[in-house]
Amino acid sequence: MTVRNELLKNIRQVEPYVPGEQPQHRVVKLNTNENPYPPSPRVAEALRNLDADTLRLYPDPEASALTEALAGYYGVDKNQVFVGVGSDDVLSLCFLTFFNSEKPVLFPDITYSFYKVWAQLYRIPYECPKLNDEFRIVREDYYRENGGIIFPNPNAPTAIYEELDFIEDILAHNRDSVVIVDEAYIDFAGKSALELIGKYDNLIVVQTFSKSRSMAGMRIGYAISNPDLIRCLNNVKYSFNSYTMNQPDLVCGAAAVQDEEYFREKIRMIVATRKWAEEQLKELGFVFPEPKANFIFAKHPDYDAEKLFQDLKANNIYVRHWNSERIRDYLRITIGTEEEMKVLFDFLKSVL
């Protein structure tokens, strides 16, 4: 049965975001910025200890076990923390809640591609100031009238990190706009903007369990801000769905936060592998901005990125490539284990 046009004409048609491939066969998977290490053993333990009988009840709508764990970890109040189904859920709700003006929202031309999708979905006007030729955000571009600002730090897919004085400049120039700093990759980078939360009431910091905490499969993201903005966000959330975080999210998320030592150790390992990967890629002739995330955004002056991407894929090595203006010469390569990176470099050495 094909649906008739009379019926289709009033249905919302959208161009969806296309996520990186999740191959079903065994591959070296360096294409979606997942963590190559498993989550803390405490997460496995929390899952094992979860009493399935409790699943008959609705979970705590305030997700207290998780928001309290995060509040304790970051030294903020529980009512300064909002949790959602991955940072995509959190960011999407932030767009709906905070970008409610007639003025355009600002985000870089080269950045996380979901921003544009949400702006279009919610019919929010937006403008995309261009990164400069070194792929850096130009802070002065964000000093004009706007309906809100969002950018990742480090930026994706460039992996470039900006220091806090840069963030603070943007916050200070935009006191009447909400500024969202999307820190999905901050744990691999440097200082978080969280320390500015008390100073700027227009700042929201968003982070995720999907990268540094190895829990992409659990779908946990969070926002930290002042209690007023968090309340606005909660009110909009409660207008969609009272209960978004399931019981395993709450117990596994809290368990992960409690294992600081494991967390630091795995980040240290990834950063070390990244350093080694930088050397290897340089030796092979690649160029790239200084990587401060768990990926490297690299191009080779003599090789076509699209072709390299396809060759890698044909050899079961998955990286990410976008066939879009300004970045089509680049590959985004997630930092895997040393063994995975070795497979990549061996292949690259054989073809370049």
Add this chain to the structure above:
Amino acid sequence: MTVRNELLKNIRQVEPYVPGEQPQHRVVKLNTNENPYPPSPRVAEALRNLDADTLRLYPDPEASALTEALAGYYGVDKNQVFVGVGSDDVLSLCFLTFFNSEKPVLFPDITYSFYKVWAQLYRIPYECPKLNDEFRIVREDYYRENGGIIFPNPNAPTAIYEELDFIEDILAHNRDSVVIVDEAYIDFAGKSALELIGKYDNLIVVQTFSKSRSMAGMRIGYAISNPDLIRCLNNVKYSFNSYTMNQPDLVCGAAAVQDEEYFREKIRMIVATRKWAEEQLKELGFVFPEPKANFIFAKHPDYDAEKLFQDLKANNIYVRHWNSERIRDYLRITIGTEEEMKVLFDFLKSVL
């Protein structure tokens, strides 16, 4: 720090839905229509067997393990099934996707209160035809021009079930509108509208794991329709969040669907307890429409419902009461275990 008005003025302010209380102490909890029995033992087994190491990867964005299990169970194609974070997530996305016309969406004046919240959130025009004096939906009210139709069957909080000829009449009179039948409680009632999916391309049936499958704590809901409408829904979903269902959702949901025997047995028990509860309430002088869900919507001609609600709560027996027009004389009482219902009836006998 209090946020300044200059900042707040462009932020979306909404009146959120207020869910039923989740008391933290031990109570007889008959207020949120949860299942009094635990989920199938296969769910506990699936949780125990879940390899926590897989959590580092993003879950399958198509949630295939779960959509395939549901497709197999209902004898439809996998591309006719959409899954979300509870039926609230599914229904909210349905509002956004299918109710995209300038004409008003229709739903009953007394029904699931989230419908109005979503319509307001998405700025969808709506009208609410009144249930008749017996709290029945008047089908002729839905024969006028509209931008879509939604109602629960059985309706909430009335627990009244309408037979399929009623559903079919509404579908046939509204060929160019999407008609959503919200079957959260259908397993306690009668025939599902699913058998009309092949005949009407404008029908979407939404169900949930939260009630009959005892999995409110997992947040799993689903829609079944034709592949065209499901594709529209998926496209909008992919514009929010590529991955909404976490790994435990996928394995636990699939495990639950596979245990047909347990499912049937628990429904049989709840329906038997409901029958006994009907007799008890009648003996106590309560009146109520014939209940076809896992709750009874009852009033007592001689007692004030609000006062009874408070008295029950003071005695750690939680039921639901709304202080709103037409239904403030009623209590919604979830069917618990026999033991829980006995506590309720003993208390009622002592006060009435």
